[in-house]
Amino acid sequence: MTIQRKRSSNINLHSMRKHFTLKPLVIGMAGVLLSACGAEKQQATVYTNENDCVSANPGHEQECRAAYKDAVAEAERTGPKYNSQRDCEYEFGASQCRQYNSSGGSFFMPFMAGYMLSSFLSPGPYHTQPMYTSYSRNSPYNSRWITADGRDYGDLRNRNLRVGQNAYKPKPAVTKTMQRGGFGSSVRAKSSWGSSSKSSWGG
Numbered sequence: 001m002t003i004q005r006k007r008s009s010n011i012n013l014h015s016m017r018k019h020f021t022l023k024p025l026v027i028g029m030a031g032v033l034l035s036a037c038g039a040e041k042q043q044a045t046v047y048t049n050e051n052d053c054v055s056a057n058p059g060h061e062q063e064c065r066a067a068y069k070d071a072v073a074e075a076e077r078t079g080p081k082y083n084s085q086r087d088c089e090y091e092f093g094a095s096q097c098r099q100y101n102s103s104g105g106s107f108f109m110p111f112m113a114g115y116m117l118s119s120f121l122s123p124g125p126y127h128t129q130p131m132y133t134s135y136s137r138n139s140p141y142n143s144r145w146i147t148a149d150g151r152d153y154g155d156l157r158n159r160n161l162r163v164g165q166n167a168y169k170p171k172p173a174v175t176k177t178m179q180r181g182g183f184g185s186s187v188r189a190k191s192s193w194g195s196s197s198k199s200s201w202g203g
Contacts, residue, residue, distance in 0.1 A: 043119040044167065046131055046145055046159040053117065060120050067128040071115035075130035076100070078148040078171035080183045081107040087180040093135030107177050110134075114145070116153070116167065127168040139183075147171070150183065 047053040053064035081100075082088035085108045088097035092110040099108050113133040118126045130148065133156050134141040145153040145161075148171045153161055 041162050041164060043121075044116050044161045044163045045119070046114045046116050046153075046161065048114045052114075057120055063120065063126065064117075067117050067126065068115060071128045071130040072112060074128075074171070075112040075148070076109070077173050079109045079112070079130065079132070079174065080148065081109055081174050081177045083177045083179065084108060087178070089136070090180045091134060091136055091139050091183050092132070093139075096135055113156075114159075116145075116147075116161065116163070118168070129168050148174075 045056070047056070047064070047068075050065045050068035053068065054061045057064055080088075080091075082097070085097055085099065088108040088110060089095070097108045097110050099106060110132055112130045114131045116129045116131050118128070120126065131153070132141075132146050132148070133144060134146075136142060141150075141152065143156045145156060145158075147153070147167070151167070153163070153167075
């Protein structure tokens with residue numbers, strides 16, 4: 001599900017200089033394509049908790065807390081799930097996982113490290129997405145911001161991002177647990193998580 005409330009994405013149009021002559025029709029088509037690409041980019045910030053967001057956005061306490069709750073719910077729905085705490089910590093680091101109990105059984109998941117939130121400065125619904133990081137030397141995502149589908153958004157120290165609209169696309173619900181190394185290997189193989197036609201851990 002895409003989580004949306006009260007804000008929309010910024011529109012950022014990029015222009016490109018041409019070093020050769022193009023016919024008017026081609027120029028027009030190129031302009032449309034470039035505008036479409038630029039429109040996808042927007043400002044986003046990663047907050048480590050709801051109070052972090054409230055402090056940075058005076059007057060938006062209600063939205064910050066609602067976005068945090070939405071991100072937590074989305075993390076529980078789409079985050080990687082493991083059979084054992086050891087397997088989870090192998091990829092995300094010691095003391096970085098907790099146990100969850102559901103009707104489907106017991107499993108372990110990494111803690112949500114923060115949540116990405118679109119800017120409150122533009123009109124329309126805002127968007128939010130749970131973010132993770134790894135503190136394990138076994139992981140290629142050590143000290144990186146990543147989403148549940150393994151998309152890498154850069155160094156953990158950088159919390160101001162420029163992202164495309166697809167950053168907030170719905171992630172598939174995760175109903176299967178994985179073994180040690182499953183998260184990294186699934187991403188490297190570019191598996192379609194949640195697809196029944198491929199071997200993956202999504203559902």
